[in-house]
Amino acid sequence: MNGIPGGLRTDQQPPMAIPLRHFVLALGFLVVGVGGGVVTAVATLPGLSGLAHLHLLLVGWIGVTIMGAMTQFVPVWSGATIHSRRLAIAQLWFLIAGLTGFAAALLAGVLAWLPVGGALMLAGIWVFVYNVGRTLARTHPLDFTERHFALALASFGLVAPLGLSLAIDFTTPVFESIGLTRAGIHLSHATLALFGALLATVVGALFQLTKMFTQAEPDRLDEGLLALEQLCFPAGLAALVLGRGLAIESLARVGALGLLVGLLAFAVVVARLLAGATVERSPMLARYWIVVAALFAWIALAAPRWWADPLAFESLFGHPQARDLLLFGVFGFVVIGSLYHIVPFIIWIEHYSDRLGFEQVPMIDDLYDDRLERADFWATLGGFGGLAVAPLAGLPAAAITASSVLAAVGVALFVANMLLTIQRHGPDGIAGVLANRLESNDETPAASRGEPDVDVPPDQ
Numbered sequence: 171m172n173g174i175p176g177g178l179r180t181d182q183q184p185p186m187a188i189p190l191r192h193f194v195l196a197l198g199f200l201v202v203g204v205g206g207g208v209v210t211a212v213a214t215l216p217g218l219s220g221l222a223h224l225h226l227l228l229v230g231w232i233g234v235t236i237m238g239a240m241t242q243f244v245p246v247w248s249g250a251t252i253h254s255r256r257l258a259i260a261q262l263w264f265l266i267a268g269l270t271g272f273a274a275a276l277l278a279g280v281l282a283w284l285p286v287g288g289a290l291m292l293a294g295i296w297v298f299v300y301n302v303g304r305t306l307a308r309t310h311p312l313d314f315t316e317r318h319f320a321l322a323l324a325s326f327g328l329v330a331p332l333g334l335s336l337a338i339d340f341t342t343p344v345f346e347s348i349g350l351t352r353a354g355i356h357l358s359h360a361t362l363a364l365f366g367a368l369l370a371t372v373v374g375a376l377f378q379l380t381k382m383f384t385q386a387e388p389d390r391l392d393e394g395l396l397a398l399e400q401l402c403f404p405a406g407l408a409a410l411v412l413g414r415g416l417a418i419e420s421l422a423r424v425g426a427l428g429l430l431v432g433l434l435a436f437a438v439v440v441a442r443l444l445a446g447a448t449v450e451r452s453p454m455l456a457r458y459w460i461v462v463a464a465l466f467a468w469i470a471l472a473a474p475r476w477w478a479d480p481l482a483f484e485s486l487f488g489h490p491q492a493r494d495l496l497l498f499g500v501f502g503f504v505v506i507g508s509l510y511h512i513v514p515f516i517i518w519i520e521h522y523s524d525r526l527g528f529e530q531v532p533m534i535d536d537l538y539d540d541r542l543e544r545a546d547f548w549a550t551l552g553g554f555g556g557l558a559v560a561p562l563a564g565l566p567a568a569a570i571t572a573s574s575v576l577a578a579v580g581v582a583l584f585v586a587n588m589l590l591t592i593q594r595h596g597p598d599g600i601a602g603v604l605a606n607r608l609e610s611n612d613e614t615p616a617a618s619r620g621e622p623d624v625d626v627p628p629d630q
Contacts, residue, residue: 186520188258190592190603192238193513195266197585199230204581208574215277222276228363229291230269232501236371237261239512240302240319247378248316253304257297265294272337281340288337292330299327314396318374321404325366332359350415353483358415360486364496365407365429372504373403373436376458379508380440383454384447392442395435403432410480419481426476430469437465452535453543457507460551464499464558468492471562491561498554498577506550506584513588514538517595538591546583553577 203226210219241261245252252258268290275283303323309316332355335344345352377396381387388396406428413422441462447455472488479485487493514537522531556573559565593599 186516186596187598187603187605188255189238189242189516190513190596191259192234192241192262193509193588194592194600194603195262196231196234196238197588199226199234199269200581201585203227203231204574204578208571208578212571217279218276222273225269225276226273227497228368228501229265230273232368232505234262234265235505235509236322236368237265237298239375239508240371241298242512242516243375244302244305244316244319248306248309250305250308253301257301261294261298261301263294264290264297268292268294284337284340285334288334292334295326295330299323314400315374315378317400318370321407322367322370322374325362325370325407329359329363329367332362351417354415354417357481357483357486358411361407361411361414364487366411368501369433370403370407372501373399373433375508376440376461376504377436379454379511380443380458383449383452383458383511384443385449386443386446388439388443392439395439399432399435399439401432402428402435406430406432414481417481419479422480423477426472426480430473430476433465434469437462437469441466453510453538453547454507456547457503457510460503461500461507464495464503468495468500471495489562492558494554494561495558499558502550502554506546509588510538510543513591514595517592521595521597532595537595538587542583542587542590546580546587549576549580549583551580553580 203223206215206219206223206226209215210223241252241258244250268287270287272284272287272291275281275287302319306312306316306320306323312320336352336356336359338344339352339355345355406425409421409425410429411425413419413425440458444455444459444462449455468488471492475485475489484490487496511534514534517537518532518534525531553573553576556565556569557577560570560573589600592603596603598605
């Protein structure tokens with residue numbers, strides 16, 4: 171896998187508008203999800219609002235961001251041209267339409283319409299899995315990041331039909347005739363989504379990005395811990411999913427232990443890389459420290475709970491009160507920190523790379539507003555930190571409301587910073603990114619047009 175940011179083969183990547191369109195729409199779901207969280211802190215929403223809120227955040231924000239990032243960086247890192255640019259566009263609109271309809275049906279309590287939204291989401295996810303999977307299949311041998319991406323793609327591929335079957339089962343019994351229970355399938359679906367589709371992607375990307383941003387290399391101890399993770403995490407995930415789905419407590423307990431051991435080994439490696447960083451503070455490193463701390467805390471809370479009862483629905487996220495610690499502390503800060511590089515990086519490649527050597531061009535870190543970045547860091551840290559600590563410490567409802575508002579302010583600052591970056595530096599601004607069309611250069615890679623590869627400058 172090629173090093174980033176120097177010496178990239180950027181002729182392999184899809185057009186800029188494709189991943190940026192994913193990121194812009196994912197930011198919209200983030201705003202809706204966090205706004206919904208603020209509302210639910212002070213009022214009661216109709217229908218199955220909790221389930222709708224969770225899907226908007228996990229599928230709409232984190233899932234769509236992952237789809238855009240994989241579509242962009244699997245070709246860049248692996249040196250294989252994306253299988254189909256048209257499918258990369260189709261996957262997004264299928265998923266957006268499906269998720270919007272699915273969430274609306276949940277809020278309205280019209281459960282008979284859930285399979286329609288579920289089927290569209292399945293189509294979008296399977297198109298994504300096929301397109302990126304075909305791209306990844308041309309890479310041999312797979313490295314650490316690529317192996318985790320392959321695991322994530324397999325998990326995405328299984329999560330979608332399980333979700334559709336659960337949507338159908340709201341009104342038409344599906345599982346009784348095959349000897350399974352809705353509760354078991356629900357647990358397997360959620361486990362695959364959280365720890366397979368999402369967390370496997372985070373692990374694979376975070377290792378590569380941490381090396382890139384710290385300019386540190388793993389030593390022999392790190393390599394041994396990474397080997398342990400690659401043994402324990404996938405095997406533990408498989409055992410936990412099967413154990414929960416089939417209600418086999420001993421299998422689920424062994425799986426939970428393996429998954430936690432693998433994640434603990436990985437967290438130690440990332441912490442050692444961050445501690446050995448040879449560069450100054452960056453938005454990515456600041457947030458990755460939060461991710462590591464949250465991951466250590468989540469593992470410590472999840473271990474005794476999963477050992478005692480890995481099949482309980484209350485144990486889905488590990489400790490019953492640790493959902494926000496995982497959702498925001500791990501997933502959220504990884505996504506926000508990474509987008510502070512990925513969005514400016516894509517824009518820089520598209521808009522400024524061909525000017526390098528001919529005129530003065532900004533560095534990647536110059537494209538976003540560093541004052542907004544610092545403000546959103548402290549606001550999101552305070553807000554999400556309060557949301558994570560409040561249920562564990564038994565803080566009053568007023569503390570949860572205040573934390574929700576502070577987190578919403580931080581999210582608003584982050585979203586504004588990303589959108590301003592796209593509007594100011596993107597060749598066509600936000601409107602061009604959202605336009606549902608293939609630009610004239612979408613069908614022909616840069617190399618075939620005789621354009622040189624681009625060496626990306628180091629961040630400042």
